Amino acid sequence: MMNRAIQRQTSLNPDVSPPPPEFVSTMTAMMSGTLWVSALVGVAISTVVIIGALKRWTWMFYVVLVLLGLGVLGLPYNIVTVVRGSSILSTFSMPPGFIWLSIGSGIVGTALFVWMLIAVIRYGPWAMAKKVDQPASATPPPTS
Numbered sequence: 001m002m003n004r005a006i007q008r009q010t011s012l013n014p015d016v017s018p019p020p021p022e023f024v025s026t027m028t029a030m031m032s033g034t035l036w037v038s039a040l041v042g043v044a045i046s047t048v049v050i051i052g053a054l055k056r057w058t059w060m061f062y063v064v065l066v067l068l069g070l071g072v073l074g075l076p077y078n079i080v081t082v083v084r085g086s087s088i089l090s091t092f093s094m095p096p097g098f099i100w101l102s103i104g105s106g107i108v109g110t111a112l113f114v115w116m117l118i119a120v121i122r123y124g125p126w127a128m129a130k131k132v133d134q135p136a137s138a139t140p141p142p143t144s
Contacts, residue, residue: 003028005095065120068113075106 003024010018052060082099 061116061120065113065116068109068116071106071109072113075103075110078102078106 006019006024049060049064078099082103
């Protein structure tokens with residue numbers, strides 16, 4: 001994918017000389033490493049979130065709420081990128097499939113954020129209070 005992106009940038013700017021092969025191989029290796037590290041970090045975060053949800057950690061509810069809220073901020077940028085046809089902040093543009101995937105996941109994330117926000121306002125985190133075990137009485141109730 002890195003090679004295709006560099007070739008696309010070269011075709012869009014024919015007046016600029018193409019990058020040397022060493023640069024292309026270095027960038028490809030670096031991007032592969034970055035993607036693997038990002039995938040591992042994503043799996044680690046997802047695992048902690050799943051464990052926190054199963055154990056009903058209240059703070060995890062708020063962490064997920066904040067992360068979804070931060071994800072909502074990227075949705076307008078991706079929509080504007082699709083409408084304009086190029087990236088706003090840089091000269092490097094991502095393939096359209098990635099942008100559409102980001103928009104789709106952004107819409108789902110926004111819906112989850114709104115749903116969780118409404119749930120925390122109405123019911124509190126995890127939509128229920130924690131159970132408190134009541135001690136059994138030492139003496140049986142009197143019988144008539």
